[in-house]
Amino acid sequence: MITIGQIGAGTWGQNLVRNFYNLKGCRMKICCDKNREVLEKIKSQYGGNIKVTDDFDDLIKDSHLDAIVIATLPVTHSHFAIKALSKGRHVFVEKPLALDIKDAKEMIRVAKRKRRILMVGHLLLYHPAVKRLKSCIEDGLLGDIHYLYSTRVNLGQVREEENALWSLTAHDVSVAIHLLNKRPFEVSTTGKSYIRKQIQDVVFVTLNFKNKIMAHIHASWLDPHKIRKFTVVGSKKMAVFDDMESAEKLRIYDKGFSFQKNYGSYETFLTLREGDINIPKIEMVEPLKLECQHFIDSIKNNTQPLSDGENGLRVLEVLTAAQKSLEENGKPVKIK
Missing domain, CATH: 3.30.360.10 (Dihydrodipicolinate Reductase; domain 2)
Known part of the structure; x- marks a missing residue:
C-alpha cells in the first residue's frame, strides 16, 4: 500500500485527491492547504478519512508517507519538491515541473541521488x-x-x-x-x-x-x-x-x-x-485516473514514469x- 500526502487542494488539486483516494493500492492520508474552508470541505467529503493541515511540515514529518503530490502554484513547485525528495519521498508535481531550468535540474538531481520517483503531471500523455x-x-x-x-x-x-x-x-x-x-x-x-x-x-x-x-x-x-x-x-x-x-x-x-x-x-x-x-x-x-495509477505503478515497480523529470525539463x-x-x-x- 502506497501512502500519499498532498499539498494544494484548489480546483485541480481536489481532482487529484479524488483520484488517489479511489485508487486501489494506495491511501490518500493527509492533505495540506492554506485555505481552511477547502480543508473542511475535504474532511467532510471523505468522512474524515483524510487528515487535513495547513502546515507542509506535517507531511514532511510523517514517516509513514511514501509519496507527496504537489498541486500548488508553479512558482512553489521546486521548493516543495526538493524538500520532499530530500526527505526520501517520491514526488508527483503538477505541470510545469518548475519555472526555472536550474530549479528543475536540481529537482532531478535530488531525485536521482535519493533514488526516488519524480513525475510531472503532463496529463495528455x-x-x-x-x-x-x-x-x-x-x-x-x-x-x-x-x-x-x-x-x-x-x-x-x-x-x-x-x-x-x-x-x-x-x-x-x-x-x-x-x-x-x-x-x-x-x-x-x-x-x-x-x-x-x-x-x-x-x-x-x-x-x-x-x-x-x-x-x-x-x-x-x-x-x-x-x-x-x-x-x-x-x-x-x-x-x-x-x-x-x-x-x-x-x-x-x-x-x-x-x-x-x-x-x-x-x-x-x-x-x-x-x-x-x-x-x-x-x-x-x-x-487523470490513468496518470495517477501510472505514478503508483512507477513507485511499486521502481520504473521511470513516462512523464519523468527529464521529460518535464524538456517541456520547460x-x-x-x-x-x-x-x-x-x-x-x-x-x-x-
Missing part, C-alpha cells in the same frame, strides 16, 4: 486517444509527419500569476514532443495582453523540428469557443484528436495528395485523394525559450 494516435504514427499509418497544430482556447479561466503560454501550452508542447519523439530546436512566440497588463491572454507558438516538421499552438482564455483539438498531417493520412468530443475523440482521415504517372508522357501530375474517415474504437478511461526548456521569444516580439529563439 496518458489520454487513451493520444496513446492511440502515438501508435498510429509509430506504425507508419500517417506516413511521414509534415506538421502538427493545436488549439486550446476558452472564455476563462483568467490567470493572475501566469500568462496563457505557461498556463495552457505545456499540454500541447508535451504532446508534440511525445508524438514526434524529438525536441524542437527553435521556437517563435507572439501574444498580447488585453485584460491585465503584462499577462498575455492569447499566444501563438511555432515550434520547428528536424526534417522540416513544424508545430503551431494557439492558446487563449479570451475566446468565444471552447476548443481542445490537436491535428497531425502526414504524407499518407491525417489525424484529429478532439478532446471536446464525448465519444469519437480520434479520427483518421484518408486524405492527401498523390503523384500519378502520366503514361502518355514521362511527366507526373498531382491528384487529390479524398478517402474514408476512420474512427478507432478507444476504451475511454479518465486520463521549450516554454522558457518561447517566453524569451514572446518578450522579443516573436524573434525565433534556439532551444538549448
